[in-house]
Structures are given as C-alpha cells and as structure tokens.
Amino acid sequence: MKPRTWAFCLSEANQNLLRNPVLAIASITTTAVSLLVLGVFLLLSANVNQITTNIESQVAVRAFFDKSTTQAQETAALSTVRGWKDVRSAHVVTAKQALAQLKREFGDQGKVLNSLGSANPLEDSLSVTAKAPVDVAPLAKALGKLTGVVRVSYQSEVVNRLFNLINGIRVVGLGVGVLLLLGALLVINNAIRLGIITRRREIAIMRLVGATESLVHWPFILEGLILGLIGSVIAAGLAWWGYSALYTSAARSLPFLPLVAPTPYASDIAGVLVVLGVLLGAVGFRLSVRRLARV
Amino acid sequence: MQLISLRNVSKVYPNGVAALRGVELEISKGEFTFLVGPSGAGKSTLLRLLFREEVPTSGVVMVNGHDVGRMRRKQIPYLRRQIGVVFQDFRLLPQRTVADNIAFALRVTEVHPREIKRRVAQVLELVGLTERATAVPSQLSGGEQQRVALARAMVGHPLVLLADEPTGNLDPVNASEMMKTLLEINHLGTTVVMATHAAHLVDRARQRVVAMEDGQIRRDELAASYSEGVVR
Numbered sequence: 001m002k003p004r005t006w007a008f009c010l011s012e013a014n015q016n017l018l019r020n021p022v023l024a025i026a027s028i029t030t031t032a033v034s035l036l037v038l039g040v041f042l043l044l045s046a047n048v049n050q051i052t053t054n055i056e057s058q059v060a061v062r063a064f065f066d067k068s069t070t071q072a073q074e075t076a077a078l079s080t081v082r083g084w085k086d087v088r089s090a091h092v093v094t095a096k097q098a099l100a101q102l103k104r105e106f107g108d109q110g111k112v113l114n115s116l117g118s119a120n121p122l123e124d125s126l127s128v129t130a131k132a133p134v135d136v137a138p139l140a141k142a143l144g145k146l147t148g149v150v151r152v153s154y155q156s157e158v159v160n161r162l163f164n165l166i167n168g169i170r171v172v173g174l175g176v177g178v179l180l181l182l183g184a185l186l187v188i189n190n191a192i193r194l195g196i197i198t199r200r201r202e203i204a205i206m207r208l209v210g211a212t213e214s215l216v217h218w219p220f221i222l223e224g225l226i227l228g229l230i231g232s233v234i235a236a237g238l239a240w241w242g243y244s245a246l247y248t249s250a251a252r253s254l255p256f257l258p259l260v261a262p263t264p265y266a267s268d269i270a271g272v273l274v275v276l277g278v279l280l281g282a283v284g285f286r287l288s289v290r291r292l293a294r295v
Numbered sequence: 296m297q298l299i300s301l302r303n304v305s306k307v308y309p310n311g312v313a314a315l316r317g318v319e320l321e322i323s324k325g326e327f328t329f330l331v332g333p334s335g336a337g338k339s340t341l342l343r344l345l346f347r348e349e350v351p352t353s354g355v356v357m358v359n360g361h362d363v364g365r366m367r368r369k370q371i372p373y374l375r376r377q378i379g380v381v382f383q384d385f386r387l388l389p390q391r392t393v394a395d396n397i398a399f400a401l402r403v404t405e406v407h408p409r410e411i412k413r414r415v416a417q418v419l420e421l422v423g424l425t426e427r428a429t430a431v432p433s434q435l436s437g438g439e440q441q442r443v444a445l446a447r448a449m450v451g452h453p454l455v456l457l458a459d460e461p462t463g464n465l466d467p468v469n470a471s472e473m474m475k476t477l478l479e480i481n482h483l484g485t486t487v488v489m490a491t492h493a494a495h496l497v498d499r500a501r502q503r504v505v506a507m508e509d510g511q512i513r514r515d516e517l518a519a520s521y522s523e524g525v526v527r
Contacts, residue, residue, distance in 0.1 A: 005405050202388055208346075209451065210376035211403035213368070 005215065012219035013226060016195040023191040024227060030187045031231025031280060032238075034180030035273045039239035041173030042269050046260050048166050054258055055162070061140045061154040062093075063126040069148035074124055077146050081128055084142070086135035090128040098122045123150075181280065188227050188284030192220050193291050200295045217285075220292065224281035232277020236270035296360065297321045298455060298486050299345060304354035306340050306510075314340035316510040318354070322488065324454070327481040329497050330490040331521055332507035338490035341507070342457045345488070346378045347371050359454055376404055379448030379456040379485075383463035385440045387432040387447075394419070394428040397447045404451065418446040422476060438469030445476065455486040462493050470496060478502075494521035 001009075017024045065074060074092055081090045093101075099120050103110035128143065130136045136154060144152045196203070206216055243266045250259050260266075299322040306315040315337045322328055330338040343349040344356050347363050356363045359377060366374060387396050394415055401411045419425045422442040432440050441461060448456055458477065462470035474496045481487045491497060497504060497520060504519040505512055514523055 002405050004408065005402075008402055201386070205386060205388065205399065206403050207372075208375060208380055208386075209400035209403060209447070210372040210374075212372045215403055 001215065001218070006218075009215065009218040009222055013222035016199065016219065016223050017226065019198060020191060020194055023187075023194055027184070027188045027191045027227040028231040028234070030180075030184040031228055031277055032234040034177065034184045035232050035235035035277055036238055037173075037180050038177035038276070039235060039269050039273050041170070041177055042272070043239065043243055043260075043266060045166070045170045045173065046265055046269075048169070050258060050260050052162055052166060060127045060129050061136060061143060061152060063128065063143040063146065063149045064123045064151045064153075065125060065148045066150045067123060069124065073148050074126075077148060078126060080146065081126060081143070084139075086131050086139055088129045088131045090126055093125045093127050095120045095122040095124050098125065181276070184231070185280055185284055185287075188224055188281060189287045191227060192224055192285055192288045195220060195223055196288060196292050196295060203292070203295045217289070217292065220288065221282070221285045224285035225278055226281070228277040228279070228281025228284070229274070232274045232280070235277065236273040239273065240266050240270045297357070298324045298326075298359055299488070300355075300357045301341070301344070302355045302357075304341075304344065304351045304356055306337075306344065306349060307352045314510055315344075315351075318510070318512055320505065320512060320515075322486065324486055325481075325484060327478065327487045327500070327502040328489070329500070329502055329504045329521075330488065330507060331492070331494075331497060331504055332513075334492075336507040337510040338507055339459055340510075342380075342459050342488065342490055345455075345457060346375055346380055372404075376451055377454045379451065379453035381441070381444050381448050381456070381458040381461045383460035385432075385437075385444045385464075387440055387443055389432055392429050392431055393424060393435070393443050393446075396432070396443055397450050400447050400450050414450050414452075415446075418450045421449065421480070422446045436469070438465050438472060441465060441469070441473055442476070445473070445480075449480060449485070453485065455488065456480060458487065458489040458491075460490055460492065462491065462496065471499075474500065497521040 063077075065077075078090060078092055081087055099113065099116075099122055102122070103113050106113065126143065126149075128139065130139050140152045140154055143149060203216055240262065244262045247259050247262050247266075250257055299320070301318050301320040304315055304318045305313065307313045318337070318341065320341075330341060332338055340349060344351055345358055345363065347366060351364045354364075358374065361370075361374060363374060388399065391399065397415050397418060398411050401414065406414075415428075416425070419428055422445055424439060424442050424446065427435065427439060432443065435443065441464070445461070456477070461477070462473050465473060470493060474493075477487055477489060478500060501518045501520075503517050504514070504521065506514040506523070
C-alpha cells in the first residue's frame with residue numbers, strides 16, 4: 001500500500017477510537033493494568049531470584065573431620081579443595097574456633113558451655129563456599145569423599161523451602177497476569193467488534209467500490225495495535241518509573257538489600273510489556289476477523 | 296466478445312429458494328438493458344452475480360472475459376473497480392460530504408489525490424451536483440442522494456453500470472431525471488444494466504428489455520416496452 005493509503009487507514013482507525021471513546025479507554029486501562037501486574041511480578045521475581053542467589057552462594061558447606069584426623073591431613077584436604085574450580089573460598093575451622101563461635105551464638109546462655117570444661121565435643125571442619133548455587137550439592141558430595149571427612153552438612157532445607165515459596169509466588173503471579181491479559185484481550189476484541197459493527201456500512205461500500213481486503217482490515221488492525229500500544233506504554237512507563245524510584249530509595253535506606261539495577265533489567269521488562277501490548281492488540285484483531293468477513 | 300454473458304446460470308440460496316434457473320443472457324459493450332419483472336423474479340440476484348456479491352450454483356458468469364463465479368477472492372476487488380453499482384437505498388456514508396462520498400471510491404483504490412480531485416469534479420458535473428459538493432447526505436433530497444450514489448459509481452470509469460431499482464425511492468420528477476442521466480451515461484459509452492419496476496420509464500426509453508419471471512428469462516427484445524406487445 002502507498003503511504004497515503006496508510007494515512008487513510010490510520011485516520012479510519014482514529015475515527016473508530018474517537019467514535020467509541022469509552023470502549024477505547026476501557027481497552028487501554030485493562031491493557032495497562034494487566035501488563036502492569038505482569039511487570040510487577042516479573043520485577044519481583046527477578047529481585048527475589050537475585051536475593052536467593054546471594055543467600056545461597058553465601059551458604060557454606062561444612063565438611064567435618066574425624067577426631068583422629070591430623071592437622072597435616074586437614075591442610076592437605078584444604079589445598080585439594082581450594083584447587084577445585086567450583087570453590088569460591090575454603091578454610092579450616094578448628095574445634096576450638098567452632099566452640100567459640102557456638103558460645104558467641106548462644107550469647108548469655110553460652111555460659112552453659114563452660115560446664116564442658118576442657119572437653120570439646122566438636123570436630124575440626126572445612127568451611128567451603130561454592131561459586132554458584134548450583135554447585136552446592138555436588139560440592140557437598142565431593143567433600144564427603146575426602147579422606148578423614150565423616151559428615152557433610154549445608155542448609156539445603158532452608159534454601160529448598162525458600163525456592164518453593166518463590167516458585168509459588170511466581171506461578172500465582174504469572175497466573176494472575178495471564179488472566180488479566182485474557183481480560184484485556186476480550187475488551188480489545190470487543191472494541192474492535194463494535195468498530196466493525198458501527199462501520200459495517202462503510203466496509204460494505206469499500207468492498208463494493210473495489211477496496212482490497214487488506215485495506216478493509218488495516219484500519220481495524222491499526223486500531224488494535226494503537227489500543228495495545230498506548231496501554232502497554234502506560235504500563236511500561238509506570239513499571240519503569242516506579243521501579244527506578246524504588247531502587248533509588250532502597251539503595252539509600254536499605255543498602256544491604258541487593259536489588260536488581262533498573263537500567264538493564266527494568267527497561268528490558270518495559271520493552272517486553274510494550275511488545276506484549278502490541279501483540280495483545282494484534283490478537284484482539286485476529287479474533288474479530290471472522291466477524292469482519294461476515295459484514 | 297460479449298461484455299457480459301451468462302450460460303445456463305442457476306442460483307439456489309441456502310434456504311432452498313431457486314432465484315435463477317438456467318438463465319442465458321448476453322450483453323454487448325455499450326448496450327442499455329432493462330431487467331424487468333415482478334419482485335422475486337431474480338433480477339437482483341442476476342445483478343449480484345455480476346459483481347460477485349453472489350456466486351452461481353451452476354453455470355458460468357462471464358464479465359469482460361473473466362469467469363466471475365470461479366474468480367479467486369484476491370481478484371474480486373479488481374473486478375469491482377470495473378463495475379459501478381447503484382442501489383435503491385443509495386448507500387451513502389452519512390458523516391461524509393458529497394465530494395468525500397464520491398472520492399471515497401477512488402481513495403480506497405489508491406488513485407492519486409490530484410486525479411481524485413479532477414475526477415470528482417467531473418462526475419459532479421455529470422450528475423449536476425457541483426453546487427452541493429460540501430453538503431452531507433442528510434441535507435440532500437432523495438433524488439440528489441441517488442445522484443451522489445450514481446456519481447460514486449461512475450467516478451472509477453467503470454465498463455458497466457449496474458442499477459438495482461435506482462428510481463424505487465424517488466418521486467416521478469426525480470425518477471425521470473435519474474433515467475435521463477442513466478441514458479446519457481450510456482450514450483457516453485458505458486454499458487448499463489438496470490433492474491426496474493418503473494414501466495413508464497422503460498416504455499419511454501425504448502431500449503432492450505429482458506423480462507424475467509420465476510428465475511427465468513421470458514422475453515428479450517430490443518427497443519421494447521415494459522409489458523409484452525404493448526406499444527405506447
């Protein structure tokens with residue numbers, strides 16, 4: 001089609017939107033809200049992801065030595081472990097250090113440990129942190145095979161539960177987002193259908209005087225795209241602006257909370273939202289094609 | 296070669312009504328043809344087959360060398376650009392001005408704006424509505440509205456003009472004005488096929504008359520009148 005024909009289609013699409021402003025606003029609002037919810041969940045899950053990754057990689061795997069293990073054997077084990085490529089750091093925790101740590105953690109009640117006298121029931125151990133969370137389980141297994149190691153422990157339970165919780169949140173969020181998207185799709189579809197019905201006279205005349213089917217379709221496709229685009233730009237803008245503000249204030253007041261930086265991630269999400277919005281408009285039109293054929 | 300030819304054309308609607316039964320008809324370029332007959336005789340169906348609003352159940356409909364019934368969907372718009380159609384109910388766009396209604400036909404077929412302007416002025420002159428170019432349909436009389444519809448049908452320079460009861464909603468004065476314009480258009484070289492009930496217009500025009508009844512052609516005479524054997 002020629003540029004002026006595109007202009008014609010665009011002005012037809014615009015007239016449609018202006019002729020049914022209530023439905024246009026409803027379409028834009030539902031699109032914006034559903035995409036915003038989706039965007040918030042995406043941002044939330046990205047951040048939770050980042051936080052758990054942090055927690056998980058900080059989890060130390062402890063390999064406990066048999067009481068009879070000599071210091072030389074422990075040092076040998078340490079240098080072996082330091083040579084593994086999935087290990088971030090490793091050090092020996094002597095039984096004495098472990099007891100001191102235990103006393104510290106018990107605080108005031110740590111005094112009860114004084115009753116042990118000079119006896120120390122604890123073992124020497126290797127404290128090892130992995131480079132990546134996925135390395136933790138295999139690392140624990142490998143540590144268990146070292147000579148002198150009798151027992152390996154890490155807080156897999158806590159991490160697993162946290163993971164389950166996050167996955168739950170993610171599924172629910174995605175579900176809610178998808179349902180809202182379906183709602184937005186229906187509203188857009190209705191707006192287009194109403195446009196088709198109010199313009200059926202015009203469509204019939206267009207066909208009568210020899211307009212191609214693509215010329216008949218494009219005003220409605222553009223209508224869907226415009227609705228989806230406006231709705232998604234609003235959602236993307238709000239998500240980006242809101243997240244940037246949150247990030248800035250969190251960086252100031254909660255510096256220990258490592259939020260995902262907005263520039264690469266939130267702007268990506270904003271882009272995804274706009275693409276989804278436009279897609280929503282296109283699908284909204286596609287659902288009306290049969291109605292258009294029956295005019 | 297005939298501009299329009301129907302060979303053994305039948306049309307049965309999905310509800311079982313047989314609108315046309317074995318119709319044979321040839322119309323040459325430049326002819327003026329009246330389709331007459333009672334309501335339900337099949338006149339409108341015959342016209343609708345010509346611009347591919349309907350497809351024949353059997354038989355062949357040829358327009359300007361194209362088998363219209365078996366034409367691919369993509370080609371239909373190009374067929375319709377060669378055919379002008381006028382209906383009893385005008386079918387104008389109420390929000391658009393006279394000039395816009397006429398230009399609409401050219402805009403959707405991607406004609407250059409300068410050419411559109413030129414041709415709209417031309418057809419407005421032909422139907423005598425140059426003064427009313429900026430009026431909207433509701434400000435026009437029925438006769439004027441039908442002239443706008445006629446102008447829109449003619450602005451694409453069609454090979455053939457199909458008119459389905461074009462004077463059905465007009466008073467006698469406007470009806471005979473419309474008839475005069477249609478004959479003039481035919482005189483300028485456009486083939487015209489007009490379905491009508493208006494006996495007096497047919498009788499006065501002395502053109503070819505194809506009389507239909509029950510989906511069949513009962514009479515086909517040159518320079519004839521509305522009813523058989525009547526000479527007024």
